[in-house]
Amino acid sequence: RSRGLGDVYKRQFVTQARIFQVCFSLVGVQSRLVNLVPVFLGSLFINAVAPSGGTAGLALYVDDAVQRGQSGARATVGTVLGVVGSYAGFGLILIFGLVYLALQASIRIHEIIAAVALLIFTLVLTSLLALGAARPQTLFRVLSLFQQVVNSLAQRLGRDDVLDEDWSEETGAEFAAAAEVARNQPWGLVSILGWATLS
Secondary structure (H helix, E strand, C coil), X not given: CHHHHHHHHHHHHHHHHHHHHHHHHHCCCCXXXXXXXXXXXXXXXXXXXXXCCCCCCHXXXXXXXXXXXXXXXXXXXXXXXXXXXXXXXXXXXXXXXXXXXXHCCCCCHXXXXXXXXXXXXXXXXXXXHHHHHHCHHHHHHHHHHHHHHHHHXXXXXXXXXXXXXXXXXXXXXXXXXXXXXXXXXXXXXXXXXXXXXXX
């Protein structure tokens, strides 16, 4: 039984790494699946140590690409696509699961709350991507407003700014670039969603 579970995990590691390989290919970053699997495992560790919605480990993908002589900026855009695609693919499975549990009358309130929170997070990510494709300037304004609110709350609590001064500009540029890739290569986005759902 444990061996069968191990095989499931191995397949998940490969499919997760494949998501980022597809994303990298869309932005012109060369990568090999066999090299991305250990990077994925490293990102899992970092995300466990520093929880941040699964984004803390993304720096490993960028660092790995740079060490292989690839563009760090393009790799960053690829990781944005990977994160959005992963959450969107999981969101599809989550909605199906919620409907199934509701039909079986076996869903609990804490499961609904957790699922809704994750779906909202997924919706925010996909909305930022869509906004970057349709109205990049609006995206920058939204992120700038968010940055001001977060830093203002931090200051009221007697803490330094949580988000750096150029956070909104850098994040907006990454989402806008990722949105441009998704708009120009829609079948690539479908492939990402397919691999994410499979994973």
